[in-house]
Amino acid sequence: MFATLALVMVVAIVGSLPAARSGIRLPLVLGELLAGIVVGASGLGWVDPGEPTLDAVAQVGFALVMFVAGTHVxxxxxxxxxxxxxxxxxxxxxxxxxxxxxxxxxxLFDAPHAALFAVLLASSSAALVLPIVDASGIGGREVLPLLVQVAVADTVCIVALPLVIAPPEALRAGLGSIAVIACAAVVFVGLRQLDRTGMQRRVHDVSKDRKLAVELRVSLAVLFGLGALAVWTHVSVMLAGFALGLAVAAVGEPRRLTGQLFAVTEGFFAPVFYIWIGASIDVRVLWEHPSRIGLGLALGAVAVLVHLTPRATGQPVALGALSATQLGIPLAAVAIGLAGGLLSTADAAALVLGALVTIVGAAIAAAAATPRRPDVADP
Incomplete structure (x- = not known):
């Protein structure tokens, strides 16, 4: 177990190197996914995605990634x-x-997944778009509508995914989604009441003075509880994480909790999840099914084109391309599809390829939208 986790973290460090280079800022997740592909089933075979401990940690990572994304809205x-x-x-x-x-x-590609493709094309990734906007310093009056658009698309598609990928389980998944959202709403009401009565501030002060990390512990306990409900009702844990993140953001996330979540998620759980996903996908099947290479490229390219349609309403082209960024929805579709035998390995690889195309497009769009800083002359 420890040897596997040590290897994964070393791979994560190597995968982060492309994001550290100057010029076009490639999202960190892109390097981690590619690193996972290299050391997983497609490449060296050093990482076994079926290892129980790694699988469990990766699922926790997925929930935390979406939780953090929700708190950033x-x-x-x-x-x-x-x-x-x-x-x-x-x-x-x-x-x-x-x-x-x-x-x-x-x-066109003779695939029985029209509804799934529609959800993928409509989806955005708050987990990627929001950090890219912050890191790139993108501003202007069109940024706020972009954030709303991404948050709405992400939320709707998270709910829609289990309904379209497994139609026989649609009723159960729909009820499960309602249950998870309702529980997140109850959490919001409880947090708001604690905030109004001053109890949250008192707990925060005691936790800070005595280094108890109470807020982090409570957040994780609630997140894992919602995750358990999501798994039991056949709903992706991404809905549990994102819904709870929105609830916390609506009340106001303490800065100390923000730092703790960032350290726990970005330092360990998120890299494990992304590398686990990369290791799970056997891209070699794409060479055996060339049409799926075309499908993956088409999914990515068409997603960008679809998200450029708001140009008619005045949205800049770069921001439209940025809103096309996919991550959570394709990865959740792959995880659900492979686990339930609903997707072939070739189709799963095509979905990941399509997501990678949109991520590269997002990096280019962010570079185009980033305000240029005037050169400062040497004294």
């Missing part, structure tokens, strides 16, 4: 209100265009 920002309907309208426009595009791709 600026729910309390009053500036979002004027941008609310514009962002929702753009998400709806993308969703409407994604339906015929998904059907067309399914027919």
């Amino acid at each position: 600026p729910v309390r920002d009053t500036r979002l209100r004027p941008a609310l309907w514009r962002g929702i309208g753009r998400a709806a426009l993308v969703g409407a265009v994604a339906v015929p595009a998904g059907i067309g791709l399914a027919r």
Whole structure:
């Protein structure tokens, strides 16, 4: 167990090197996914994704990644209100265009996954887009509608995914999604009450003075509880993480908790999850099924094109391409599809390839949208 985790963390360090280079800032997750592919089933075979401990840690990592993504959504920002309907309208426009595009791709590549393709094409990744916007310093009046659009698309597609990937389980998954969202709403009400009565501040002060990390422990306990409910109802843990993150963001996340979550997630659990996903995908099957290479490239390219349609409403091209970034939805589809025998290994690899195409597109779009800093002359 420890040898496997040590190897995974070394691989994670190596995978982070491309993101450290100057120029186009490649998302950290891209290097980690590629590193996982190299050491996993597709390459050297050093990492066994079926190892129980690694699988369990990776699932925790997925929930934490989505939890952190949810906390990054600026729910309390009053500036979002004027941008609310514009962002929702753009998400709806993308969703409407994604339906015929998904059907067309399914027919073109003879794949029985038209509804799944539509959800993938309509999805965005708050886990990637929000950090990219922060790190790149992208500003302007169109950024807030972009954040709303991404958050709405991510939330809707998270709920829709289990319904379209396994139609026979749609009723159970739908009820499970409602249950998870309802529990997250109860958590929000409880946190808001604690905040209003001053109890949250008192607990925060005691935790800080005595170094108890109470807020982190409570957050993890609730997250794992929601994750257990999601697994029991055949819903992805990504919904549990994202819904809880939104609830915490709506009340206001303490800075100390923000730092603790960042350290726990980005330092350990997230790299394990991304490398585990990369190691799980056997990209060699793509060479045996060339049409799936075309499918993966088409999924990525069409996703970008679909997300460029809000250009008609005034959205800049770079921000439209950035909103096409996919991560959680394709990875959840692969995890659910492979575990339930709902996706072939070739189709699963195609979904990951499509996601990688959108991530590369996001890196290029972020470079184009990043404001240029004037050169400072030497004194």
